[in-house]
Structure formats: C-alpha cells, structure tokens
Amino acid sequence: MTGSDASPSFRLAYVPGVTPTKWVRIWNERLPDVPLTLVPVSPAEAFDLLRSGGADAGFVRLPVDRTDLSAIPLYTETTVVVVPKDHVIAAVDEVSAEDLADDIVLHPFDDTLDWERRPGLAANERPATTADAVELVAAGVGLLVVPQSLARLHHRKDLTYRPVSDAPESGVALSWPQDATTDLVEDFIGIVRGRTVNSTRGRTQAPAAAPATPKRKPVASKASKAGKATGKSPRSGSGGPKGGKRGKPRRRS
Known part of the structure; x- marks a missing residue:
C-alpha cells in the first residue's frame, strides 16, 4: 500500500504530567474515521521525536526551539x-x-x-x-x-x-514541525484552541443545514379584498339598514 493510499491517522506525543484526555475525546467525536494514537515521551526526547516524524504534534514543556518547531503556549503550572x-x-x-x-x-x-x-x-x-x-x-x-x-x-x-x-514555573505548549503543518495538525490546533466544529478558521466543518422553506402567506379572497376597500364587512352586505335608537310611541288623545 502506498503512502497516498494509506488511511489517515494522527500521532500525538505528550510528556509526563500532561493529560490529553479532553482533546482526544473531542477529536474522536469530530473525526471518528481518523484514529488518534497517543505517544508518551520524556521531556528530553519530545522535540527529537517531532523532528524525526515520530509524532504529528505533541504536548511539550517550554521553552521550544522556534527555529524549526511551531508552538502554542497553553498554560503555566504551579x-x-x-x-x-x-x-x-x-x-x-x-x-x-x-x-x-x-x-x-x-x-x-x-x-x-x-x-x-x-x-x-x-x-x-x-x-x-x-x-x-x-x-x-x-x-x-x-x-x-x-x-x-x-x-x-x-x-x-x-x-x-x-x-x-x-x-x-513550567509552561506546557502544543508543538509541531513547521514544515509539517498538515490539515490534521490544523484540525487538532482548532480543537486545542476551542474552536467549534463550524468555525470558519477550522478545516473540518459540519455539513451546512438546508435553508428553511419560507412560509406562504394566506391569500385573501376577493370578498375580503372588497371589504377592505369599502370598509364594510363582506358578510353584512352593502344595502342593509344601519342600526339606530327607536323613538317612544305617541299617545293617542
């Protein structure tokens, strides 16, 4: 099987003390067809592992040599x-x-x-x-x-x-080789930075929802239109007598 035919996968290194569980769970929810493999590594060996391609990205301890590695600082520990x-x-x-x-x-x-x-x-x-x-x-x-x-x-x-x-203090960062910023690395960066699945900056997006069908307004009948034009109710007609007060009957002398 050639490299182009191989199924995609993602290898994530992490140094002792880092717990990547939350990010791995989100990855599995968003990219269930791309298996993520965790690679435990010592702090001293983490950068060489990334440079050699042994992992696509990794949680490492700062400082990071920015000559050939990219890094996003995440948090600082007590x-x-x-x-x-x-x-x-x-x-x-x-x-x-x-x-x-x-x-x-x-x-x-x-x-x-x-x-x-x-x-x-x-x-x-x-x-x-x-x-x-x-x-x-x-x-x-x-x-x-x-x-x-x-x-x-x-x-x-x-x-x-x-x-x-x-x-x-010791800082923790997400790091990866600068010349290997793949689409999957971009996906993981989006997860770590808290981007939603529909974020325009993230590569993986959920399918767009179908546009809602506009509701049709009820068509008024001709009688209703006529009533609106004349100010008269179409049910009462136009020739009926108007209501009024009745006078008292006269006395006969």
Whole structure:
C-alpha cells in the first residue's frame, strides 16, 4: 500500500504530567474515521521525536526551539515541593525557596525547571528520573521540587506537596514541525484552541443545514379584498339598514 493510499491517522506525543484526555475525546467525536494514537515521551526526547516524524504534534514543556518547531503556549503550572507527610513543611500552606535552604533537594536528570540558583543542599547523586526522586523522598533522602502535575502523577499516600512561591514555573505548549503543518495538525490546533466544529478558521466543518422553506402567506379572497376597500364587512352586505335608537310611541288623545 502506498503512502497516498494509506488511511489517515494522527500521532500525538505528550510528556509526563500532561493529560490529553479532553482533546482526544473531542477529536474522536469530530473525526471518528481518523484514529488518534497517543505517544508518551520524556521531556528530553519530545522535540527529537517531532523532528524525526515520530509524532504529528505533541504536548511539550517550554521553552521550544522556534527555529524549526511551531508552538502554542497553553498554560503555566504551579511549582510545588514534595515532602513526607510528617515533614515540618506539611504544616504550612506555602513555602519559599529560602525555606528549603537546610534540606537536601533532589535534582533528577529529567528536571524541566529553569533555575538560576537551585534551592537547598545538593544530594551526593542525581536521580535518573522524577519517579526515582519521588521514591527517594519517600525514603527520607531529600525533597523534590516539580511542576504540580508531576507531583499528582507520582502521588503516594505517605507524601504530600506544598506550593513554592518564588520557584520558576513550567509552561506546557502544543508543538509541531513547521514544515509539517498538515490539515490534521490544523484540525487538532482548532480543537486545542476551542474552536467549534463550524468555525470558519477550522478545516473540518459540519455539513451546512438546508435553508428553511419560507412560509406562504394566506391569500385573501376577493370578498375580503372588497371589504377592505369599502370598509364594510363582506358578510353584512352593502344595502342593509344601519342600526339606530327607536323613538317612544305617541299617545293617542
């Protein structure tokens, strides 16, 4: 089967912490004949996957190299610190980076936060992944600062998290190769941006509804027309006597 004969499909990459469920559901409603395949990918590998054609588009973490990739920023996440439930930080609503100065703060290799100066004390070794770092937090080795979605993704009953007020934030964007902005990519962009199926900017549109048939006005009869012209009811006729008051009868003398 040649490429032109192949059935259309759409491959959507997404990094950990992103939940594409809502957009996938809308895609399946609007384009039921075009299967959408989800491709999980690490933040470090996401851009190479897009460039190599391994996915048509992807939810990635900012920043995006705009040299050959297009991107639509979607939202920015709160940054939190993951701690054991019996840690002193669990007793407060929010902390600053300075509040972490005396704690070991783990720095996994897949960290996506752009720190000018990392808070806390450095661990002897860096965990390979965020998932590994969460296990170390549970073991009491140190704390972990991550976007809130990753804290939720790796939730454990013995851990909790609190916002870090002055930490850098992580932004999520929809990205795709600039030279591969296909019709299906345009369709997905429309879904992510909240365009309706009938939007003039979207490519996929619902069939136009048939124009409503105008109702015919009832045709007046000749008698009605005549009545309107003379001001007389067609039922009463034109020669009947007009109604008036009757006088009193005279007395006979």
